[in-house]
Amino acid sequence: MSLGSLITLTTDFGAGSGYPxxxxxxxLSAVPEAxxxxxxxxxxxxxxxxxxxxxxxxxxxxxxxxIHVAVVDPGVGTERxxxxxxxxEGRRLVGPDNGIFTAFLGAGARPxxxxxxxxxxxxxxxxxxxxxxxxxxxxxxxxxxxxxxxGPAVLDPVRLDWPEPxxxxxxxxxxxxxxxxxxxxxxSIRACHLGPAGPAGVxxxxxxxxxxxxxxxxxxxxxxxLLAMLGSGGRVEIAVREGSAAAALGGFRGKRVRxxxx
Amino acid sequence: MSLGSLITLTTDFGAGSGYPxxxxxxxLSAVPEAxxxxxxxxxxxxxxxxxxxxxxxxxxxxxxxxIHVAVVDPGVGTERxxxxxxxxEGRRLVGPDNGIFTAFLGAGARPxxxxxxxxxxxxxxxxxxxxxxxxxxxxxxxxxxxxxxxGPAVLDPVRLDWPEPxxxxxxxxxxxxxxxxxxxxxxSIRACHLGPAGPAGVxxxxxxxxxxxxxxxxxxxxxxxLLAMLGSGGRVEIAVREGSAAAALGGFRGKRVRxxxx
Amino acid sequence: MSLGSLITLTTDFGAGSGYPxxxxxxxLSAVPEAxxxxxxxxxxxxxxxxxxxxxxxxxxxxxxxxIHVAVVDPGVGTERxxxxxxxxEGRRLVGPDNGIFTAFLGAGARPxxxxxxxxxxxxxxxxxxxxxxxxxxxxxxxxxxxxxxxGPAVLDPVRLDWPEPxxxxxxxxxxxxxxxxxxxxxxSIRACHLGPAGPAGVxxxxxxxxxxxxxxxxxxxxxxxLLAMLGSGGRVEIAVREGSAAAALGGFRGKRVRxxxx
Numbered sequence: 001m002s003l004g005s006l007i008t009l010t011t012d013f014g015a016g017s018g019y020p021x022x023x024x025x026x027x028l029s030a031v032p033e034a035x036x037x038x039x040x041x042x043x044x045x046x047x048x049x050x051x052x053x054x055x056x057x058x059x060x061x062x063x064x065x066x067i068h069v070a071v072v073d074p075g076v077g078t079e080r081x082x083x084x085x086x087x088x089e090g091r092r093l094v095g096p097d098n099g100i101f102t103a104f105l106g107a108g109a110r111p112x113x114x115x116x117x118x119x120x121x122x123x124x125x126x127x128x129x130x131x132x133x134x135x136x137x138x139x140x141x142x143x144x145x146x147x148x149x150x151g152p153a154v155l156d157p158v159r160l161d162w163p164e165p166x167x168x169x170x171x172x173x174x175x176x177x178x179x180x181x182x183x184x185x186x187x188s189i190r191a192c193h194l195g196p197a198g199p200a201g202v203x204x205x206x207x208x209x210x211x212x213x214x215x216x217x218x219x220x221x222x223x224x225x226l227l228a229m230l231g232s233g234g235r236v237e238i239a240v241r242e243g244s245a246a247a248a249l250g251g252f253r254g255k256r257v258r259x260x261x262x
Numbered sequence: 263m264s265l266g267s268l269i270t271l272t273t274d275f276g277a278g279s280g281y282p283x284x285x286x287x288x289x290l291s292a293v294p295e296a297x298x299x300x301x302x303x304x305x306x307x308x309x310x311x312x313x314x315x316x317x318x319x320x321x322x323x324x325x326x327x328x329i330h331v332a333v334v335d336p337g338v339g340t341e342r343x344x345x346x347x348x349x350x351e352g353r354r355l356v357g358p359d360n361g362i363f364t365a366f367l368g369a370g371a372r373p374x375x376x377x378x379x380x381x382x383x384x385x386x387x388x389x390x391x392x393x394x395x396x397x398x399x400x401x402x403x404x405x406x407x408x409x410x411x412x413g414p415a416v417l418d419p420v421r422l423d424w425p426e427p428x429x430x431x432x433x434x435x436x437x438x439x440x441x442x443x444x445x446x447x448x449x450s451i452r453a454c455h456l457g458p459a460g461p462a463g464v465x466x467x468x469x470x471x472x473x474x475x476x477x478x479x480x481x482x483x484x485x486x487x488l489l490a491m492l493g494s495g496g497r498v499e500i501a502v503r504e505g506s507a508a509a510a511l512g513g514f515r516g517k518r519v520r521x522x523x524x
Numbered sequence: 525m526s527l528g529s530l531i532t533l534t535t536d537f538g539a540g541s542g543y544p545x546x547x548x549x550x551x552l553s554a555v556p557e558a559x560x561x562x563x564x565x566x567x568x569x570x571x572x573x574x575x576x577x578x579x580x581x582x583x584x585x586x587x588x589x590x591i592h593v594a595v596v597d598p599g600v601g602t603e604r605x606x607x608x609x610x611x612x613e614g615r616r617l618v619g620p621d622n623g624i625f626t627a628f629l630g631a632g633a634r635p636x637x638x639x640x641x642x643x644x645x646x647x648x649x650x651x652x653x654x655x656x657x658x659x660x661x662x663x664x665x666x667x668x669x670x671x672x673x674x675g676p677a678v679l680d681p682v683r684l685d686w687p688e689p690x691x692x693x694x695x696x697x698x699x700x701x702x703x704x705x706x707x708x709x710x711x712s713i714r715a716c717h718l719g720p721a722g723p724a725g726v727x728x729x730x731x732x733x734x735x736x737x738x739x740x741x742x743x744x745x746x747x748x749x750l751l752a753m754l755g756s757g758g759r760v761e762i763a764v765r766e767g768s769a770a771a772a773l774g775g776f777r778g779k780r781v782r783x784x785x786x
Contacts, residue, residue: 003556008545014443015277015539016304018316021270024299025323032265032325036299037548037560042540045444046504054542061549061655063556074504077479126479128494131323181538182569217601217650232652242570242598276705277539278566280578283532286561287585294527294587298561307706308766336766339741388741390756393585 004033005142006066008058010051011130012043013071019130023069026135031142039068046074048100050178052160053186056103057233059091069138070095071130082114082133083157084141084150092147094137096129099160115151165189176207176238176255183244187257189236195261199230204260207238208249214259218242228259266295267404268328270320272313273392274305275333281392285331288397293404301330308336310362312440314422315448318365319495321353331400332357333392344376344395345419346403346412354409356399358391361422377413427451438469438500438517445506449519451498457523461492466522469500470511476521480504490521528557529666530590532582534575535654536567537595543654547593550659555666563592570598572624574702576684577710580627581757583615593662594619595654606638606657607681608665608674616671618661620653623684639675689713700731700762700779707768711781713760719785723754728784731762732773738783742766752783 007027013019020041027034039058043051051072059068073080073096081097088108093101097113105111114120114137123132137150165174165188174188185207195201205212205228212228213221221227221241226248231237238245238257246252269289275281282303289296301320305313313334321330335342335358343359350370355363359375367373376382376399385394399412427436427450436450447469457463467474467490474490475483483489483503488510493499500507500519508514531551537543544565551558563582567575575596583592597604597620605621612632617625621637629635638644638661647656661674689698689712698713709731719725729736729752736752737745745751745765750772755761762769762781770776 006552006556014304015300016302017443018302018320019442021299021301021320022323025320025325028268028297028299029323029325032268035552037545037552038539039545040540040542042538058542058545058549061546061553063549063553075481078481125494126481127491131494180543181541219599219602219650229651232649232655276566277562278564279705280564280582281704283561283563283582284585287582287587290530290559290561291585291587294530337743340743387756388743389753393756 004031004035006035006037006063007138007142008037008039008062008066008068009041010039010043010054010068010070011041011072012045012047012051013041013130015041017041019128022128022131023135026131027139027142030136030139034142043072046072048072048074048098049160051100052102053178055093055100059104064090066091067138067141068093069130069134070100071134072096072100073098073129076129077126081154082129082137083154084112084114084137084147085157086110086147092141094134094141097154097158099158101157102160102162105157105159110147111154111157112147113151113154116149119145119149163188165193167193170261172259172261174236174257176252176257179246179252183240183246183248184231185238185245185249185252185255186231186233187236187238189257189259191230191234194230194259197262201261202259203262206258206260208255210249212238228257266293266297268297268299268325269400269404270299270301270324270328270330271303272301272305272316272330272332273303273334274307274309274313275303275392277303279303281390284390284393285397288393289401289404292398292401296404305334308334310334310336310360311422313362314364315440317355317362321366326352328353329400329403330355331392331396332362333396334358334362335360335391338391339388343416344391344399345416346374346376346399346409347419348372348409354403356396356403359416359420361420363419364422364424367419367421372409373416373419374409375413375416378411381407381411425450427455429455432523434521434523436498436519438514438519441508441514445502445508445510446493447500447507447511447514447517448493448495449498449500451519451521453492453496456492456521459524463523464521465524468520468522470517472511474500490519528555528559530559530561530587531662531666532561532563532586532590532592533565534563534567534578534592534594535565535596536569536571536575537565537654539565541565543652546652546655547659550655551663551666554660554663558666567596570596572596572598572622573684575624576626577702579617579624583628588614590615591662591665592617593654593658594624595658596620596624597622597653600653601650605678606653606661607678608636608638608661608671609681610634610671616665618658618665621678621682623682625681626684626686629681629683634671635678635681636671637675637678640673643669643673687712689717691717694785696783696785698760698781700776700781703770703776707764707770707772708755709762709769709773709776709779710755710757711760711762713781713783715754715758718754718783721786725785726783727786730782730784732779734773736762752781
């Protein structure tokens with residue numbers, strides 16, 4: 001017996017809602033040897049950007065041959081398309097065409113619209129495509145089905161407007177995109193924006209007009225101090241040691257972040 | 263090596279409490295090849311009805327040969343019986359005799375009282391039967407033990423008083439039973455109550471005296487609009503698009519729901 | 525194919541944060557056949573004592589050959605050491621040297637500092653050792669690597685000051701250490717402190733100056749009554765039947781508990 005396909009699940013359903021469990025029932029009924037990993041079922045409801053950032057942070061750590069099902073889907077039951085994306089590195093992703101796969105739609109990506117009723121069931125419900133459409137598509141892939149058989153190629157998959165940071169003379173300006181459960185804030189500024197000097201080239205950080213000390217790690221801060229650093233996921237993060245930056249700033253999304261460079 | 267037994271867990275313990283983990287330790291110590299799936303550990307504390315509805319929604323999606331352990335058990339340590347139920351379709355369920363298995367006690371069901379100390383350990387604690395009685399019973403079943411060896415047949419298993427809807431001339435009246443994490447409301451009205459025309463035969467829905475638009479899916483509603491539909495689990499649901507019906511109605515359990523038919 | 529290593533995870537990251545998922549990605553990329561069990565990802569943030577109590581409660585239920593990764597780590601990125609502990613019964617634990625393994629540092633325990641860059645990668649980030657140091661150490665162990673190759677033996681691992689109860693004439697005094705999601709309270713008084721008569725020798729319990737009825741199980745109490753008992757994890761617990769003792773007492777940690785003996 002060989003190891004079964006690795007399938008990850010990302011939703012905003014709530015781990016205890018019973019909805020992820022129904023998806024797992026569908027997967028394990030058809031692919032009993034599948035190994036299923038929950039990335040998160042606690043994406044904030046309907047928050048496609050938060051789901052997209054979570055996928056961006058997690059997928060690089062999984063084997064390329066894993067199949068990723070993501071369902072943050074406020075448009076379920078409307079005319080929004082459903083996708084299987086094969087990204088430039090060969091990863092397979094399944095979910096709604098609403099931008100949740102933005103990070104994986106770069107060079108070499110091949111998106112297909114899930115529509116071929118020869119290989120997919122007609123969705124049993126209009127409200128639960130996670131169970132009735134996306135899980136069956138993952139089953140098809142896990143059994144070795146070719147992505148291009150799921151439906152026609154899509155030329156204009158939906159992409160989120162990632163707010164790109166702007167670089168002025170000696171400074172980078174971006175914004176806060178999301179918060180983690182600690183209240184650490186994820187920003188739009190990534191490692192690649194820091195320039196050749198990398199994190200060492202940052203002289204000063206400012207968040208929402210307040211000064212944040214630029215550090216390598218939480219541990220350098222005093223308890224309660226506002227900190228900024230290049231985080232473990234490759235984005236600049238704002239944090240408070242043993243505290244919540246989201247609470248300290250009284251909110252988060254869209255807060256302005258400025259890095260002054262040496 | 264063949265695939266191990268599939269065992270699902272449903273509790274009100276909280277996924278992070280350590281209690282489900284102890285159950286998994288017992289299961290994996292005795293059946294290392296078991297595949298364990300969490301249905302939910304977030305059933306509202308002591309809410310047997312919510313647990314029963316969760317099982318009703320999830321179990322049809324799992325293979326028939328899976329073993330289901332459910333522990334929402336306010337009576338633990340009292341004289342309440344413990345059960346293994348083999349339902350009419352051959353599913354095996356293990357948990358307290360408090361009505362949590364109501365949906366699986368129909369025609370052909372065979373409930374047994376967990377009592378045979380020849381095949382079960384004496385519970386080590388009076389407070390944690392999930393770990394000390396139900397998990398060992400699941401181990402017994404997973405190793406191929408026959409349900410009828412667990413104890414004597416039970417003739418009067420506890421059933422919940424499912425509030426059945428009433429059908430008047432051209433209308434069905436029911437009530438709200440539970441809410442999911444989105445604030446969508448599950449009602450006592452099931453697909454089978456809608457009559458031969460099915461969902462298409464519904465003309466108007468009223469919830470707690472307020473009008474709700476009858477739709478096929480969330481996507482048809484305006485943001486914030488109160489909606490009613492036949493949900494993905496086969497029950498009529500009340501929802502608000504990208505919002506919470508529970509919040510909109512200021513509470514939920516027992517709220518009256520009326521469907522007027524064409 | 526033989527069954528893969530059993531690896532448990534305990535963190536304060538939040539199950540839905542994406543951080544446990546990244547750890548699982550690292551583990552499954554290197555050890556595809558690993559079986560991963562979440563003990564908890566909901567340890568209160570930075571609460572090392574709560575994490576230590578959770579490990580104490582859960583680990584005895586797992587096979588001895590399991591590998592346990594625990595990351596409640598307010599000191600990440602500082603000079604705090606990282607450990608692999610082989611406890612007196614052969615269990616292998618991996619995590620920060622901050623006391624989280626206190627319960628497993630008794631007779632026969634062998635702690636090693638994670639430092640050998642020949643067998644471990646240099647941590648890729650200064651903030652996420654769960655993914656970049658502890659998961660790789662677990663991979664090393666799961667592939668059969670010897671713990672002593674991870675780094676030098678540690679003679680003075682950090683231990684928590686478990687507040688030991690004091691025994692006076694005919695009475696034991698201790699304190700509340702932690703709460704579970706039901707609001708049941710875990711105290712510093714363990715079964716071994718109760719003396720030869722065990723639970724039967726307790727005459728009266730007092731918590732924070734209030735009387736609590738000494739029972740064998742929740743079920744003996746009236747709804748809302750304050751109860752004390754020897755809990756399923758071997759510690760004296762304070763509970764309210766179908767209610768929260770934490771709420772009833774208006775807080776918990778450090779509350780004084782007194783047992784009068786017969």
